[in-house]
Amino acid sequence: MSPLAHRTTALALCLAGASLAACARARARGSGRDSGAPRPPVPAEAAAQPGPGEVEAQEEASLRGKDYRPVIDLARIHFGYDRAELSSEARRILERNARWLAAHPRAEVQIQGHCDQRGTTEYNIALGQRRASVIRDYYKGLGVPLRRMSTIGYGEELPECEESTETCWRRNRRGVTLIRR
Incomplete structure (x- = not known):
């Protein structure tokens, strides 16, 4: 060598x-x-208490499985291509919706985010969830309690229109507010 x-x-x-x-x-x-060293025991009360944000997540999960329906007074909004930001028109619509929700405090709210068919299924579900979350956060800022709201991102799963045109795609890029009384 x-x-x-x-x-x-x-x-x-x-x-x-x-x-x-x-x-x-x-x-x-x-x-x-x-390291093999024994750890101090955690008090049962501390182990049973949910951490920050877990309460809202548990409440939201309990609302998700319920039947919701559209209400004619709650208008849907539309998003730009590959966007989850609210336009000024969308804000005006959500402000009207929030006034209706304030007048109906017992209504549980489900906010759905939808996408057009372009993009992967995984990407569109995540984008739909971001859209629903943006709407929920805007409602929260307008005084709608988080405990009344749940969100779900459907992505491209529930299209309003199935044509491959810009007009149809625009209709599918939407946020929908449903209620359960």
């Missing part, structure tokens, strides 16, 4: 040894793996 090959092999062995030694020290300090 040449002297260069000996040096290369020695260097590789040194680097491997240093890496293993570093891993052993990290485990001994408890970074990343359980």
Whole structure:
């Protein structure tokens, strides 16, 4: 074996040894793996209490499975292509919707986000969810309690129109507010 090959092999062995030694020290300090030392018990009350944001998520999940229906007084809004921002027209519509919701405080609200058929299914479901969340957050800012609202992103699953035209795609890029009394 040449002297260069000996040096290369020695260097590789040194680097491997240093890496293993570093891993052993990290485990001994408890970074990343359980060090084997017993942990103090968590009080039952603390373990049972939901963390920040979990209460809203639980309430929203309980609203999702219920039957909702459209109400003629609650107008839908439309979004731009690949967008989840509210236009000034959409804000005006949501403000009217929020006034109706304030007048009907017992109505549970489901906000649906929809997309046109362009894009992958996964992307469109995520975009639909972002659209629904933007509407929910706007309603919250207008005084509609979070506990009354749930969101769902349908993506392209429930089209209003199935033609491959810009007019049809525009109709499918929508946010819908439904209620359950």
